[in-house]
Amino acid sequence: MPMIQSHEIFKIFGNKPERGVERLRSGATRDDLRKDGLTPAVMDASFDVGEGEIFVVMGLSGSGKSTLIRMVNGLLMPTAGSMSVAGEDITRLRGKDLRRVRREKVSMVFQHFALLPHRTVGENAAYGLKVQGLNRSEREKKADVALQLVGLEGWGGSLPGELSGGMRQRVGLARALAAETDVMLMDEAFSALDPLIRREMQDQLVDLQHQLGKTILFITHDLNEAMRLGDRIAMMRDGRIVQIGTTEQILNDPANDYVAQFVQDVDRTRVLTASAIMEAPVALLGSEQGPRAAHRLLRENQLSSLMVVGRDKTLHGIVHEHEVAEAVQQGTDDLDGVLRSATTVRLDTTLSDLISAAAESPAALAVVDEHGKLRGVVPRVTLLNALGDPTTVVEHVGPEQKVMA
């Protein structure tokens, strides 16, 4: 069951906003409603966020993303539609019940940090716990743990005004983590930070997410940030979600011109990963096979090298054509003399890192998962293609499609 479930959510500002929903459903445009003094901020937004997922909502200012995130914890109530968080239907809750959900289920990190200037870093980090009614010593213990997680150990006694912007947002993050909610909402959380610090915080957030398994809804106007953080991304424009997909889906298969225009400036080498461009190997050599079999496979497929794998697809290494030919001439029966170590990369290695790996390796790169199993290969030509013309990037190539080399 998804942690956040947004179903046909509408938010319209103005007098008697309900009347706008029906009109929008029956095809009225945003401008039609504006003439009547209604301002539709979010229209027909549906999405699910799975447990432990980082879901990024990306859009420019005025696209309705800030309104959308505020409906997840009920800071704004939707005009129509339903919104559930961790199994609680936010749209039906009021007052006390809503506050309970905010205390226990969903915390938030703000663009301009929103710290209390008259309270210490430790007290700020413990704010949610104080509201939850924990006693002082428990609050301080948990706040300390949270500060440690974000790398602010020892700063608990300082005032926010004494900290730099990046450190202040770490306090904001610690405050959300300390509340120990399953869901975290992050509203342009890194947008006010300078680029280097922002990068650092993004990496830290990903680390924390791996460590703690939080479900994160992240709002940003920065596509690079969206692609770096997001397991999936929702692109918003003028109050509507125009596409939801993984980074690769959005880059390679933009739903419309708006998205396409948006992604054309993305630095693909930093966003695309090996898993997006790798190919199924044309041929593989079993580790129990000998040089003769290798020689035949190389000739048949016009390859200069072959990956050698075990029965369970564990990568053993690589053999090269000239060495195999020598071994065949000498009449050797096993591969031991010719097996070389292959250059391996991970599924999530970015293109920019693939380039440096490819520079060191004459043969194709082997893409392996965390268990050392071969998942695909990246020949140099494929890598060059991915860098060049986006339309040649393919997600999957069957063995029957030969790679021209």
Add this chain to the structure above:
Amino acid sequence: MSVPTSQFEETGVPRVPVGDGIEAVFDWVNENLGAFFDLVSDAVSGATETLADVLNAPTPLILVVLFAALAWLVKNWKFGVVSFIGLAFIISVDQWENAMTTLALVLVATVIALVIAVPLGLAAARSDSVSNAVRPVMDLMQTMPAFVWLVPMVTLFSIGVGPGVVATIIFALPPGVRLTELGIRQVDAEVVEAGHAFGSSPGQILRGIQLPLALPTIMAGVNQVIMLALSMAVIAGLVGAGGLGGAVTSSISQLDIGLGFEAGLSVVALAIYLDRTTAAVGGGAATRARRISGALGRILGRSGTTAAPVPAGSRT
């Protein structure tokens, strides 16, 4: 008041009997609620006179030293010295007793004004309709010439300290309301939102976020209330409220230049003392609260964290 029938012919604008109407209202109030106003009058004049007696009980010089010490505490030793000289001057011109009577009147009026003003300001900050309703009333109270308030007060409370205090409250109230509203409205909306996002109740947000962050502005309002109360307290001498105002009034009726200036300069000395003291308390309140809570945290070491390498007194 007779209505001249010729007015309409002369000006083209009919005579609106505002004065008659207001007079009628006050007459009615006086007749029907007279007992209530007597009670109010007795209460405020009782409080004021008791406080004045307390202030006049010790030897004047001892009190001056105490006041100067307070000035030193909230600001610095220089201001302590200035306060001592200013207040000692009041003794030397033989206006101490009057000054303490006026101070008592100012303090009582200020406390009552704030008890009304701060909640009203909070309500106005929360609701635009309350704000819109309150604003013109505040304008009326503040811009109506101060003397005008004295006449109906005498009607309702007769002569004495009571009408003086009530007129002072009316005159001094508006900045308390306005600056409370302003202070609360100026609190960073995102911080208030953070309070909501973590599940705080409106009361927790008011106590934990809005009031502390609005405190400097609210304290500026308190300072304004005190200063306006002092200026009105002197005018209230006209209706027999006594104190420095009484001395000024009698100097006017006797054309006594000397007494007038002695009392007037005493008002100045008292005003400077009250203004600088409350301004120092207000401006420093937030900073000091932070510093104290921070220092306590460090000393107690309860949080188990070491203090940041920042000088303790640094301002942010």
